[in-house]
Amino acid sequence: MSLVKANNESIQRAAEIIKHGGLVAFPTETVYGLGADGLNPIAVAKIFEVKKRPSFNPLILHIADKGSLKKFSPTKSEKIDLLIEKFWPGPLTLVLPKSEIVPDIVTSGNQTVAVRMPNHPVALQLIKASGTPIAAPSANRFGHLSPTEAKHVEKYLGDKVDIILDGGKSSVGVESTIIQFYENEFYLLRPGGLSKEEIENEIGKIKTGKIDSHKPSSPGQLSFHYSPNTPLKFFNKKLLDKDKKIGALFFKENKIDFTFAEVKLLSVTGDLREAAANLFSHLHELEKNNLDLILVEPVEEKGLGRAIMDRLKKASNKLE
Ligand code: TXA
Ligand code: MG
Numbered sequence: 001m002s003l004v005k006a007n008n009e010s011i012q013r014a015a016e017i018i019k020h021g022g023l024v025a026f027p028t029e030t031v032y033g034l035g036a037d038g039l040n041p042i043a044v045a046k047i048f049e050v051k052k053r054p055s056f057n058p059l060i061l062h063i064a065d066k067g068s069l070k071k072f073s074p075t076k077s078e079k080i081d082l083l084i085e086k087f088w089p090g091p092l093t094l095v096l097p098k099s100e101i102v103p104d105i106v107t108s109g110n111q112t113v114a115v116r117m118p119n120h121p122v123a124l125q126l127i128k129a130s131g132t133p134i135a136a137p138s139a140n141r142f143g144h145l146s147p148t149e150a151k152h153v154e155k156y157l158g159d160k161v162d163i164i165l166d167g168g169k170s171s172v173g174v175e176s177t178i179i180q181f182y183e184n185e186f187y188l189l190r191p192g193g194l195s196k197e198e199i200e201n202e203i204g205k206i207k208t209g210k211i212d213s214h215k216p217s218s219p220g221q222l223s224f225h226y227s228p229n230t231p232l233k234f235f236n237k238k239l240l241d242k243d244k245k246i247g248a249l250f251f252k253e254n255k256i257d258f259t260f261a262e263v264k265l266l267s268v269t270g271d272l273r274e275a276a277a278n279l280f281s282h283l284h285e286l287e288k289n290n291l292d293l294i295l296v297e298p299v300e301e302k303g304l305g306r307a308i309m310d311r312l313k314k315a316s317n318k319l320e
Contacts, residue, residue: 027167091193
């Protein structure tokens with residue numbers, strides 16, 4: 001690890017680290033972020049590993065120019081254009097339907113993606129130099145306070161990141177405001193550095209209640225955390241019914257003598273980071289095939305294995 005003053009040279013070095021799948025802590029105007037290449041699933045998995053979160057949480061993609069939003073979401077709306085015009089760069093995060101290129105691990109399997117253009121010269125220069133959107137949560141360990149100075153990051157995560165760029169104290173000091181656009185309405189998901197009133201001055205009333213994800217027009221699209229529609233269970237010999245179309249999700253190898261309709265491996269080398277990076281996309285793939293049942297192998301509950309198991313347990317409970 002190295003904590004370095006942000007300047008042209010260190011930002012360039014940090015950008016190379018991002019391009020090579022490493023982790024960079026960097027300043028934004030809200031709080032410091034723990035960043036990785038947002039289009040590289042393995043790099044994104046490292047974020048969860050370092051944060052020691054016991055579960056996955058969708059991440060914000062940070063971009064450096066307003067125009068690149070369209071690469072990550074196909075949604076067009078005049079109100080969104082207004083918001084971007086007025087508040088970007090700044091402490092406003094937009095949750096929108098995601099485009100294909102956004103990896104599932106960034107959104108934790110959701111069909112929506114959170115995007116923000118931060119208002120900090122170091123962040124913007126880093127994103128531009130990296131040539132990729134930077135996925136970043138706040139640079140604290142799970143359950144700790146968000147860092148507003150480089151030394152906070154050093155204290156929490158000093159030995160876990162490849163470089164910490166010191167860009168001084170975050171001027172806003174609280175996280176961005178998050179709003180979701182859904183069926184032509186805006187919903188406040190998290191209050192933050194931009195007030196609701198300021199947003200409403202631009203686009204009119206926004207909602208604060210829960211989004212009704214059970215409307216028939218949007219089956220499953222909005223569920224905050226992904227869970228497959230196909231029943232999912234942990235392996236159990238009794239469930240191996242040959243009259244059923246059963247898909248299997250193993251950790252590194254197929255250990256079961258049964259004709260599965262489809263088999264997916266999370267990581268042939270047995271690497272939990274790779275397994276995490278593949279988890280949501282493999283579940284999506286399995287789900288596409290109209291299976292009667294998905295059977296999954298438990299993984300060891302250490303490191304990223306805890307978050308993987310948390311997700312799988314939730315998915316299996318759901319269908320009891
Ligand atoms: O100011 C900020 O937003 C800072 C700086 C680094 O940009 N970032 C930040 O990230 O606070 P994080 O990961 O600590 O919080 C992001 C929040 C999480 O609560 C997450 O659940 C929510 O954004 N979020 C991300 N993607 C989402 C999505 N697709 N749908 C709903 N919520 C989402
Ligand atoms: Mg946070």
